[in-house]
Amino acid sequence: MSSYETYDYDVLIIGAGGAGLRAAIEAATxxxxxxxxxxxxxxxxxxxxxxxGVAAALANVDERDSWRVHFADTMRGGxxxxxxxxxELHAQESPERVRELEAWGALFDRTAEGSILxxxxxxxxxxxxxxxxxxxxxxxxxxxxxxxxHQGIEVHMEHTIVSLLxxxxxxxxxxxxxxxKGRFKIFAAKAVxxxxxxxxxxxxxxxxxxxxxxxxxxxxxxxxxxxIDMEFVxxxxxxxxxxxxxxxxxxxxxxxxxxGILTNSEGRRFMFDDIPELYKNQTADNPxxxxxxTQGDRDARRPPELLTRDHVARCIVREVAEGRGxxxxxxxxxxxxxxxxxxxxxxxxxxKLPSMYHQFKELADIDITREPMEVGPTxxxxxxxxxxxxxxxxxxxxxxxxxxxxxxxxxxxxxxGGNSLSDLLVFGKRAGEYAAQFATENGSVxxxxxxxxxxxxxxxxxxxxxPEGDNPYQxxxxxxxxxxxxxxxxxxxxxxxRALEEIQRLAEKARTVHAIGNREYNAGWHTALDLDNxxxxxxxxxxxxxxxxxSTGAHSRDxxxxxxxxxxxxxxxxIQKAPDSEMTIRRNPVPELPEDLHAIIExxx
Numbered sequence: 001m002s003s004y005e006t007y008d009y010d011v012l013i014i015g016a017g018g019a020g021l022r023a024a025i026e027a028a029t030x031x032x033x034x035x036x037x038x039x040x041x042x043x044x045x046x047x048x049x050x051x052x053g054v055a056a057a058l059a060n061v062d063e064r065d066s067w068r069v070h071f072a073d074t075m076r077g078g079x080x081x082x083x084x085x086x087x088e089l090h091a092q093e094s095p096e097r098v099r100e101l102e103a104w105g106a107l108f109d110r111t112a113e114g115s116i117l118x119x120x121x122x123x124x125x126x127x128x129x130x131x132x133x134x135x136x137x138x139x140x141x142x143x144x145x146x147x148x149x150h151q152g153i154e155v156h157m158e159h160t161i162v163s164l165l166x167x168x169x170x171x172x173x174x175x176x177x178x179x180x181k182g183r184f185k186i187f188a189a190k191a192v193x194x195x196x197x198x199x200x201x202x203x204x205x206x207x208x209x210x211x212x213x214x215x216x217x218x219x220x221x222x223x224x225x226x227x228i229d230m231e232f233v234x235x236x237x238x239x240x241x242x243x244x245x246x247x248x249x250x251x252x253x254x255x256x257x258x259x260g261i262l263t264n265s266e267g268r269r270f271m272f273d274d275i276p277e278l279y280k281n282q283t284a285d286n287p288x289x290x291x292x293x294t295q296g297d298r299d300a301r302r303p304p305e306l307l308t309r310d311h312v313a314r315c316i317v318r319e320v321a322e323g324r325g326x327x328x329x330x331x332x333x334x335x336x337x338x339x340x341x342x343x344x345x346x347x348x349x350x351x352k353l354p355s356m357y358h359q360f361k362e363l364a365d366i367d368i369t370r371e372p373m374e375v376g377p378t379x380x381x382x383x384x385x386x387x388x389x390x391x392x393x394x395x396x397x398x399x400x401x402x403x404x405x406x407x408x409x410x411x412x413x414x415x416x417g418g419n420s421l422s423d424l425l426v427f428g429k430r431a432g433e434y435a436a437q438f439a440t441e442n443g444s445v446x447x448x449x450x451x452x453x454x455x456x457x458x459x460x461x462x463x464x465x466x467p468e469g470d471n472p473y474q475x476x477x478x479x480x481x482x483x484x485x486x487x488x489x490x491x492x493x494x495x496x497x498r499a500l501e502e503i504q505r506l507a508e509k510a511r512t513v514h515a516i517g518n519r520e521y522n523a524g525w526h527t528a529l530d531l532d533n534x535x536x537x538x539x540x541x542x543x544x545x546x547x548x549x550x551s552t553g554a555h556s557r558d559x560x561x562x563x564x565x566x567x568x569x570x571x572x573x574x575i576q577k578a579p580d581s582e583m584t585i586r587r588n589p590v591p592e593l594p595e596d597l598h599a600i601i602e603x604x605x
Contacts, residue, residue, distance in 0.1 A: 053129025078412020182519025239378025413553020
């Protein structure tokens with residue numbers, strides 16, 4: 001084996017967003033050595049892009065809220081495909097995790113009485129999102145980092161992990177490289193936690209940053225873990241579509257929570273046209289009631305703009321398809337209209353939504369206090385991911401854990417806004433806790449030198465391929481275009497079959513991809529290495545979408561418009577790598593709800 005710089009930890013965390021930082025903090029409490037790896041700089045994790053708030057049933061604004069209501073809302077939003085135990089733990093533990101974050105220095109907005117303020121959000125029955133204006137994710141990362149730096153955690157910034165290392169069935173560590181110089185590193189560990197985020201860069205139009213290339217999903221899959229429900233990709237309904245300078249950038253759901261409305265080219269609030277039966281009792285049937293809800297009227301029902309994200313996104317796509325879209329292929333999101341209701345509307349908007357106001361004024365010369373925004377669905381989040389144990393977050397690979405967006409189970413077919421940030425805190429903490437326990441109870445394992453050398457050779461292959469090989473940027477762009485067109489919001493057997501064929505064609509081209517130059521400062525080489533992750537998750541999404549012959553949650557099939565397959569029952573799709581390296585898929589029936597949890601669902605209607 002060549003000589004590589006080697007680090008040895010009890011627990012290794014891959015990813016330094018909310019889940020990774022919370023896992024690292026928890027793992028370090030047991031006096032264990034903890035390593036934290038981030039692809040970018042510490043503090044630039046995608047968690048900072050989460051704007052609206054963190055969902056937790058603190059009941060500070062409405063005392064009728066409770067973990068039981070939060071649990072029922074999460075299960076309903078996920079079309080009852082969520083892991084019920086994860087939904088239960090999440091609802092029960094979120095308030096404690098938020099108060100803990102406050103104790104570590106997070107500065108939340110306040111009620112008049114001094115409690116943490118909470119706002120309305122789509123799919124949540126009561127105002128539940130603790131927030132810091134519209135910069136909640138940034139404040140969360142700041143508080144976690146400020147607390148975490150005192151825990152003795154070793155941080156490796158701007159490093160990419162390209163393979164997990166195993167000894168037999170058990171995890172042994174990870175192999176990666178330093179992005180600046182290209183130097184290879186071995187990270188030996190008794191336990192590894194994946195907290196790498198999502199897969200948005202598999203699509204052309206996305207709110208996700210450059211790091212979101214499905215690294216954790218792919219690493220776990222190739223190491224022998226299972227992926228579940230990969231068909232469920234959330235297209236956030238309100239990404240900017242115009243001007244080009246802000247295309248794909250997210251407009252927080254908080255805009256709608258503060259009274260923003262969606263209108264089509266005819267000036268009509270089209271969301272009132274299509275309120276699902278499941279939500280009719282909770283949704284306003286007239287604009288005045290919807291407005292009163294956003295202003296805190298406890299007796300009012302929420303406006304249809306605050307229905308679940310999958311439904312709002314489909315309604316927007318329908319308006320555009322039927323010729324009632326905005327000039328640039330979206331619809332209008334208007335918060336400026338509240339000047340009809342509030343005399344100090346511009347000041348109110350700037351105070352409640354400071355980031356939204358400054359971002360669009362600076363980047364697009366749009367003043368949201370005076371004019372509407374043009375918005376449309378943007379690839380935002382994946383509910384599917386690595387299958388984990390609900391309590392411990394361990395995968396099917398002993399010693400390998402996962403938390404946050406790269407893990408799956410909590411959100412089912414569709415995630416409610418704000419549940420992602422509490423997911424990071426609750427299950428990041430649990431992943432760190434049980435990874436530390438595993439490391440304490442199990443000794444070190446030997447790194448397989450032959451395995452390391454094989455991975456290193458594969459990583460260098462783009463330099464050795466013929467200069468006639470394809471350009472990695474072109475393959476990535478072709479993949480993104482294809483996924484946007486064939487595996488987007490509206491899917492069909494014909495398109496998904498074409499997509500799988502195209503993925504195989506692009507995978508063949510990726511094997512001969514050529515990177516010019518050397519390993520230092522080489523973005524083309526990084527892109528070539530990202531391709532394997534992107535192709536893996538793209539194949540998993542398309543294969544799972546082809547398997548689910550129904551339109552459920554965030555997954556919509558034009559050729560199977562019903563919510564469930566006739567006689568099919570509720571199931572999760574499970575993807576695993578076969579011994580011959582083929583990607584396989586099967587269905588796992590969703591277990592019956594325990595009686596106590598079933599009673600909560602019944603009680604909450």
